[in-house]
């Protein structure tokens with residue numbers, strides 16, 4: 001049995017010991033790559049070594065049986081090696097073209113869709129959600145599963161103008177990222193405080209410190225130590241709820257889902273861009289979020305029909321302009337699309353200098 005490795009919490013672990021041997025031997029020596037078909041990437045090294053990478057999607061939260069099955073498939077087809085991508089796809093590498101189709105056939109027979117490469121809708125990335133975080137207003141991974149069921153055809157085919165990255169975030173302030181289409185949980189009212197519980201349940205300095213816009217102050221309410229919220233400053237982020245559950249912010253009426261488009265993290269071909277709000281107030285309607293799926297599918301259908309080949313979502317909107325985007329998608333433009341929150345000028349960090 002391999003020796004156990006000490007846990008390493010500082011940075012990315014060394015990938016070399018776990019890398020497929022052919023990739024390790026040719027590290028930094030790849031001279032050509034292509035995309036023979038959806039879900040398959042081809043690489044050739046300077047010494048002529050060839051590798052085909054087969055990418056497929058999973059249901060994301062994997063049980064032990066599925067992980068064992070994936071390991072068995074890796075042993076059978078891919079020299080015992082596999083890797084998980086940043087979007088929770090799985091990749092098997094094979095060193096002969098003849099191994100590609102039998103591998104795809106077996107993956108499909110187990111229900112794993114092969115795709116997510118080039119100009120497809122790649123697997124949606126999501127934030128930690130209920131499994132690992134204390135703030136979530138929705139189950140971000142559940143939104144992904146429901147939406148990927150709907151977008152299955154766009155994952156296994158490469159019919160989009162360019163790659164499409166989607167992400168879901170279960171709160172508005174922390175680990176979500178820019179995406180061509182981002183689905184983000186929004187609270188729309190400041191927290192309601194249950195003053196009877198604060199003194200027994202919360203460490204008030206911790207709650208005060210947790211607020212990113214300094215909207216919470218200690219206060220005496222009915223003679224008991226409690227808290228108060230400056231509602232003009234509050235950005236309804238939900239960060240105060242975990243250290244102090246009496247700061248009730250999750251609410252079916254006021255905790256909604258919003259959709260933002262045109263964001264991009266990478267520098268590839270064009271500069272990174274911020275995504276922008278295009279739909280808000282969608283119900284947090286689990287377990288299938290049909291209203292969210294309808295808006296996402298509508299935006300994708302219009303983009304697919306209207307964008308030039310190789311235009312990313314943001315490039316397409318830059319070309320046609322936001323008024324045309326709303327006209328073509330039929331999404332209403334409302335007062336909620338205009339950011340009029342002035343608090344950021346004095347409370348949020350707006351420069352590279354750290355302020356406390």
Ligand code: SF4
Pocket residue numbers: 127128129133134135136137140169170171172173174175176
């Ligand atoms: S997006 Fe917010 S709620 Fe979701 S995991 Fe990140 S910090 Fe937690």
Ligand code: SF4
Pocket residue numbers: 190191210211212213214215216229233234235236237238239240241249
């Ligand atoms: S919801 Fe966010 S901004 Fe509002 S009081 Fe709580 S931590 Fe502060």
